[in-house]
Amino acid sequence: MLICPKCKEKLNIEGRTYTCVNRYCYDTAKSGYVNLLLANQMNSALPGDNKLMVQARKAFLDKGYYAPLAEALCRTVSEYASKGCKILDAGCGEGYYTEKIAVACPDAEIVGIDISKNAADYAARRTKAVKFAVGSVFHLPVADGSCDVLTTLFAPYCGEEFQRVLKDNGIMVMVIPAERHLWQLKCAVYDEPYLNEVKDFALDGFELLKRETVTGKIDLPCNEDITALFSMTPYYYKTSAEGQQRLSELDTLTTEIGFEVLVYKKL
Numbered sequence: 001m002l003i004c005p006k007c008k009e010k011l012n013i014e015g016r017t018y019t020c021v022n023r024y025c026y027d028t029a030k031s032g033y034v035n036l037l038l039a040n041q042m043n044s045a046l047p048g049d050n051k052l053m054v055q056a057r058k059a060f061l062d063k064g065y066y067a068p069l070a071e072a073l074c075r076t077v078s079e080y081a082s083k084g085c086k087i088l089d090a091g092c093g094e095g096y097y098t099e100k101i102a103v104a105c106p107d108a109e110i111v112g113i114d115i116s117k118n119a120a121d122y123a124a125r126r127t128k129a130v131k132f133a134v135g136s137v138f139h140l141p142v143a144d145g146s147c148d149v150l151t152t153l154f155a156p157y158c159g160e161e162f163q164r165v166l167k168d169n170g171i172m173v174m175v176i177p178a179e180r181h182l183w184q185l186k187c188a189v190y191d192e193p194y195l196n197e198v199k200d201f202a203l204d205g206f207e208l209l210k211r212e213t214v215t216g217k218i219d220l221p222c223n224e225d226i227t228a229l230f231s232m233t234p235y236y237y238k239t240s241a242e243g244q245q246r247l248s249e250l251d252t253l254t255t256e257i258g259f260e261v262l263v264y265k266k267l
């Protein structure tokens with residue numbers, strides 16, 4: 001599935017090095033991921049989540065708070081993953097969900113791609129059953145028409161690129177926050193919280209096959225977990241000093257969580 005980001009030819013692995021027919025080489029890092037992000041595809045020197053954010057996310061997810069989502073996701077992906085099929089997790093982060101997919105689909109070939117080197121490093125340490133690469137979802141280092149299933153969780157959406165890498169009739173499983181996801185957390189931080197906007201699910205070039213809403217409640221027993229959760233949200237950087245102050249004073253919190261698991265077929 002992986003291709004050379006420079007010439008777009010197939011990559012072959014020889015020992016610890018990926019090589020294309022034009023002899024461009026990409027060494028795997030000690031943990032096992034390969035960096036296929038070209039300098040001109042970066043928007044900063046160290047794109048994506050930094051090490052502290054990755055660690056906070058990993059610590060939070062490993063406590064199982066989002067296990068109901070992982071279960072629903074794996075159930076859905078297994079439904080569409082036939083033996084030997086190729087699965088791409090686009091924007092895989094530190095690999096929490098990718099690893100669960102690998103466990104649920106042991107016969108599949110799975111690739112996870114994230115723009116953060118730190119995230120790819122943690123992901124590669126999680127599981128050897130998945131090939132992890134650093135890359136942009138807007139320039140996926142993945143061959144045309146090579147994926148049976150593509151998963152995208154809370155990650156940037158790039159319809160054209162996802163269309164390109166999917167096989168005809170390929171499946172895209174997308175996860176987005178539901179309307180009341182983290183409602184009580186937002187109420188605790190903001191004077192005027194607003195619900196998540198749930199848009200029309202129609203996407204160009206895809207047919208929506210299925211929608212499953214996963215909801216639950218989680219009890220966060222300490223500020224560390226509350227802060228970690230908040231840092232995983234897009235509101236993190238937009239919060240006022242007052243909001244940050246309120247957040248730092250929260251010792252416990254019970255909040256609703258909610259996710260839309262959407263299954264699309266490439267048209």
Ligand SMILES: [Zn+2]
Nearest residue numbers: 004007020024
């Ligand atoms: Zn090449």
